[in-house]
Amino acid sequence: MSRSLAYEPRYALNAICPYFTMFPLEYPLRVLRKHRNDSPVVMDPFCGRGTTLFAARALGLASRGIDSSPIAIAIARAKLCKVQPQRAIELAQHFIANIEPVDVPDTEFFRAAFTPAVLKAVCAIREGLLGTSWRSNSAVLLRAAMLGCLHGPTNKRPETQAYFSNQMPRTFSSKPDYSVRYWKSKGLKAPAADVIEVLSRKLMRFDETSPPSGVTPSRAVLGDSRSARSLPARSRDFSVVVTSPPYYGMTTYVEDQWLRNWLLGGASTVNYGNSEQLEHTGKDVFAKSLGSVWRNMALTRTDSLDMYIRFGIIPSTKVDAKALMLASLEESGVKWKMVHTREAETAASGKRQADLMAAGSTAALEYDFHVRRI
Structure with a gap:
């Protein structure tokens, strides 16, 4: 079994803070290497702790990210800062x-x-x-x-x-x-x-490095990627999206990070009922909510747009992940070409969300989608 990139010293910055929604660095690196020669600006509308942003940095590419969690953004911004x-x-x-x-x-x-x-x-x-x-x-x-x-x-x-x-x-x-x-x-x-x-x-595990030219922590934005206001005109310069939306049924991101939220200025107690970025009250509602994100991604002013999406579901929801993703693309109102769909590794192999939801929980099956705006 090959050694995870997480253990390589040159990628140490990506592990500055463990976070339960992280996806393996191998995925965005593999995707972005295909586009490296075109020097694209990379976008992740669910950037989490900034794995996609770090992958872009490692390849010398500019990137942007959006997330509704202040904890996620605080971590993601470190992937875009000058490291001293x-x-x-x-x-x-x-x-x-x-x-x-x-x-x-x-x-x-x-x-x-x-x-x-x-x-x-x-x-x-x-x-x-x-x-x-x-x-x-x-x-x-x-x-x-x-x-x-x-x-x-x-x-x-x-x-x-x-x-x-x-x-x-x-x-x-x-x-x-x-x-x-x-x-x-x-x-x-x-x-x-x-x-x-x-x-x-x-x-002191991190080497002193600078991000690609023009990239600063401000490119990781605390916002709601369903809203076009989180994507002002100056930010619509990306041509590649690499992202992993929240699992359908996973709604406790802020509550499950309550102590870190306290460090950032939040309450010293757990506040339940925080609004999540996507709506999880039903498959149709979720698809429509996620579709608004894809619609906003299509607002980019570049001639081409490729989106790479890793998506899964909590096993207990018993939902067809592929059907749900296709429904969200349809809800966007944008014409997309499906380049490919394939099974990803299970969530357990990437130490993803399903591991931590309950003792003995079953890892979800994830899929990788590549779609292109027509």
Whole structure:
């Protein structure tokens, strides 16, 4: 079995923050290599943590992305920033040394999740970042690294500790009450992590690099790709779309990232009922909602438009993924030529969404679609 690209040092930046909706880097790299000689601008209307954007960067291509999750966009912007690890570390040190945090959560969860010293340092960096322009490359990189280190498995050896928290998943934030019960039942304590050392272990894996000319973090936009307002005229310069829409039936993206959302300035509790980008109240409604995204992609002013879409469904929904995708393309009102449809690897092989929905869940079957605007 071939080694995943995720383990290659040159692709380390793409793993700055684990995220449960990530698709394997191999997919966008394979697609974009076909178009590399044409130097296209690449678009991902569901950019998530920015895997497509990173693939474009790795191939020297300009890219754009849209996502409705602030956590996703904070991570994706790191894929488009100028990477200077030492400056990001120095920024974190500055915040810890100069900020006495005023907003330190004092709930059972936070007391059990972090040691007092770690929580104080995390809150100092949080407040520093909230007061710093997100356009700063150092702040963009540090923000994504903080999200990546905020929670995950503990390690018995302090010198290899990679996360700040008590034992937690690394790809999503377990709910407060569940976490506290679990820690108590297992007798688990938060690690006495050194926040700067943990950040340094992550950041110093990255080489100093710059994105392609003209590419900045601002090309990853917090927005709703169903709305043409998220795609102003200046952004309609792309000719290749590579994306993976949310699974049909998956609606808890923000809730499942509640702790990272807190780091970005959100509440220190879980807020349920957040609106999702696509509507999941029925197959027809979902197809229409997704169709509006494809309609907006067709607004690009380039002569040609190729869309590569990896799409799957939650097995429990018992929906035909291929039929649902074809229905969404029909709903767009745009004339598309189906170049090919083929089975992708299962979601489990890419460590995708189905793995984390429930213990023993079955991996979904995914399909790769290539369509071209006529």
